[in-house]
Amino acid sequence: MTAKIVLENLKHKPMRSLLSILLVGVPVTLILCLVGLSHGMLEDTQRRTRAIGADIIVRPPGSNLLSTGGAMPAAIAGALEKRPHVKMAVGVLNALVQGVDLYAAGIDLARFNRISGGFKLQSGASFQQPDDVMIDEYYASEKKARVGSYLNFLNRQWRVCGIYRGGMLSHIVFPLRVLQDVTEHANQVSQVYVKLDDPANTDAVIHSLKSDPGWGVYKLYSMDDFMALFSTNNIPGLREFVWVIVSIGVVIGFAVTCLSMYMAVLQRTREIGILKSLGASNAFVLRIVLAEAFIMGVGGTALGVVMSFGAWWLIRTLLPASIPMVIVPIWWLYALGITLVGTLLGALYPGLAAARHDPIEALAYE
Amino acid sequence: MNNGHIIQIRDLRKVYRLGKVDVPALRGVDLSVPPGEFLAIVGPSGSGKSTLFHIIGGLTPPTSGTVRVAGQELPGMTGAGRTNLRKRTVAFVFQKFNLLPNLTARDNIAVARYLAGMDSKPGPEFEEILRLLGIASRLDHKPSALSGGEQQRVAIARALVRNPAILLADEPTGNLDTENSKAVLEILRDLNERLGQTILMITHNPEAAAYGHRTVHMRDGRIVEGM
Numbered sequence: 122m123t124a125k126i127v128l129e130n131l132k133h134k135p136m137r138s139l140l141s142i143l144l145v146g147v148p149v150t151l152i153l154c155l156v157g158l159s160h161g162m163l164e165d166t167q168r169r170t171r172a173i174g175a176d177i178i179v180r181p182p183g184s185n186l187l188s189t190g191g192a193m194p195a196a197i198a199g200a201l202e203k204r205p206h207v208k209m210a211v212g213v214l215n216a217l218v219q220g221v222d223l224y225a226a227g228i229d230l231a232r233f234n235r236i237s238g239g240f241k242l243q244s245g246a247s248f249q250q251p252d253d254v255m256i257d258e259y260y261a262s263e264k265k266a267r268v269g270s271y272l273n274f275l276n277r278q279w280r281v282c283g284i285y286r287g288g289m290l291s292h293i294v295f296p297l298r299v300l301q302d303v304t305e306h307a308n309q310v311s312q313v314y315v316k317l318d319d320p321a322n323t324d325a326v327i328h329s330l331k332s333d334p335g336w337g338v339y340k341l342y343s344m345d346d347f348m349a350l351f352s353t354n355n356i357p358g359l360r361e362f363v364w365v366i367v368s369i370g371v372v373i374g375f376a377v378t379c380l381s382m383y384m385a386v387l388q389r390t391r392e393i394g395i396l397k398s399l400g401a402s403n404a405f406v407l408r409i410v411l412a413e414a415f416i417m418g419v420g421g422t423a424l425g426v427v428m429s430f431g432a433w434w435l436i437r438t439l440l441p442a443s444i445p446m447v448i449v450p451i452w453w454l455y456a457l458g459i460t461l462v463g464t465l466l467g468a469l470y471p472g473l474a475a476a477r478h479d480p481i482e483a484l485a486y487e
Numbered sequence: 488m489n490n491g492h493i494i495q496i497r498d499l500r501k502v503y504r505l506g507k508v509d510v511p512a513l514r515g516v517d518l519s520v521p522p523g524e525f526l527a528i529v530g531p532s533g534s535g536k537s538t539l540f541h542i543i544g545g546l547t548p549p550t551s552g553t554v555r556v557a558g559q560e561l562p563g564m565t566g567a568g569r570t571n572l573r574k575r576t577v578a579f580v581f582q583k584f585n586l587l588p589n590l591t592a593r594d595n596i597a598v599a600r601y602l603a604g605m606d607s608k609p610g611p612e613f614e615e616i617l618r619l620l621g622i623a624s625r626l627d628h629k630p631s632a633l634s635g636g637e638q639q640r641v642a643i644a645r646a647l648v649r650n651p652a653i654l655l656a657d658e659p660t661g662n663l664d665t666e667n668s669k670a671v672l673e674i675l676r677d678l679n680e681r682l683g684q685t686i687l688m689i690t691h692n693p694e695a696a697a698y699g700h701r702t703v704h705m706r707d708g709r710i711v712e713g714m
């Protein structure tokens with residue numbers, strides 16, 4: 122019976138109910154997109170890095186996860202190859218080419234292909250001219266580029282010479298020398314990927330490098346340790362940013378529900394008076410207001426989830442390379458919790474106001 | 488005091504506070520009602536008739552005096568106690584029908600039973616009441632689709648579905664035309680005669696008051712004659 126009263130109330134003003142649900146759903150979509158994007162970017166980078174097939178990654182002293190620009194001598198690769206158990210060491214230079222997170226990689230293609238098993242070209246060929254660039258299928262579809270198209274990076278025109286299967290290293294690759302010249306990082310690399318004779322030696326090699334004073338200053342990671350760094354907790358500011366968005370979600374849920382339910386309660390003073398004259402307790406009146414807000418919260422979350430799929434589809438269709446968004450279902454639950462906190466808190470004041478309403482005044486009101 | 492009475496009121500006073508001003512609505516009401524009585528209450532506007540009902544029905548507490556309703560002492564009763572009184576002991580029928588507009592007639596009746604904590608299926612005697620009211624075919628309509636007379640009959644059904652000890656009808660025919668008024672008054676008399684339902688009815692109309700066994704007159708917050 123409570124359910125019926127609540128549902129009939131929601132149905133009675135469908136526009137108000139739907140608008141409230143929509144407004145409650147918007148921050149849910151925001152939260153899910155933010156989380157989906159951060160997870161997507163991390164997973165994407167992880168996958169592309171793992172595909173390289175290295176056992177150890179060496180990075181410049183003082184570097185952190187996000188600083189992927191140059192700054193260690195390219196000669197390090199050669200020096201590493203002289204160490205025991207090291208089969209190959211390949212230096213890669215990164216350069217930010219677009220936005221805040223789209224990096225191109227400069228590689229010695231022949232050597233890189235040997236460590237990784239190689240880029241799988243889908244069309245075109247590898248570098249032939251100094252202004253050649255290779256891109257992966259995602260970036261190609263995002264830019265609608267084909268072999269022979271020209272793209273603008275780093276204030277220059279580049280000819281797409283080949284398009285390779287995605288999921289390897291980076292969306293965009295240049296010859297190492299060319300990128301070093303263009304970015305004025307002559308003879309420098311951002312990291313060195315090391316392949317061992319046997320992955321079982323990884324820990325031993327890292328240990329021996331760390332205890333060598335010359336190498337100790339560099340950041341040395343096994344591939345597994347490096348992958349573990351790719352967690353949302355390690356992106357500076359992301360956790361705080363998520364909290365800000367979550368708080369905004371709670372506040373919006375709170376405000377929308379408070380307004381919507383307060384309006385509803387004002388419109389329904391007479392009905393509330395009638396219910397009380399029939400023996401409804403204050404708690405019952407509070408409960409039906411909270412139940413209505415609860416449905417708005419659940420409906421808003423559901424709509425928010427649906428809208429996040431819409432955003433996901435849109436992003437995947439329009440920007441497959443630059444913004445890899447994923448759906449993170451566990452966050453549906455978190456979003457539901459966040460929304461319910463907001464909506465139930467928001468309904469509390471209108472609910473208590475309704476519960477305290479004097480039935481005589483409500484019934485006398487014309 | 489005679490304990491055979493279902494309602495016993497002695498020197499009942501009620502003062503409303505409007506801002507800083509005290510508005511005395513009842514200034515010493517004495518009234519006793521035996522069970523099974525159909526009592527009419529008449530009096531000029533503002534004389535305190537509705538206030539008397541609101542106190543008997545537990546919608547508002549008395550300011551002072553003795554009020555015993557179906558064996559329960561109202562002064563000192565908590566809000567929860569008055570809520571319980573409204574659940575099962577007293578039922579209201581209002582001039583403006585006061586059905587829940589979003590629910591069908593059937594659901595309006597069901598809500599009353601639900602709030603009283605009774606199971607959803609009324610007993611066979613309620614079928615009899617529905618027949619008496621003549622609304623069996625209109626139960627699946629919302630109030631907006633019912634005529635005033637039908638709405639008031641649904642309101643009576645809603646009041647009676649909980650088998651209340653006392654039915655308080657505050658100008659039940661005030662919004663009805665002559666024909667519907669007559670029908671409602673006859674229903675109330677039938678309910679009283681057949682089921683022994685105790686009924687208190689406020690009215691401005693002497694013809695309506697004549698349906699009761701007895702009429703009391705109120706003026707300025709007191710009962711002035713007919714005791």
Ligand SMILES: Nc1ncnc2c1ncn2[C@@H]1O[C@H](COP(=O)(O)OP(=O)(O)OP(=O)(O)O)[C@@H](O)[C@H]1O
Binds near residue numbers: 503534535
């Ligand atoms: N909730 C309230 N707050 C303040 N004053 C009230 C309230 N209810 C009633 N009064 C006052 O109490 C007095 C009696 O009112 P009441 O409604 O009981 O009269 P009544 O006899 O039912 O009149 P009517 O025939 O117009 O319905 C009036 O002066 C009224 O203004």
Ligand SMILES: [Mg+2]
Binds near residue numbers: 536537538657
């Ligand atoms: Mg009145």
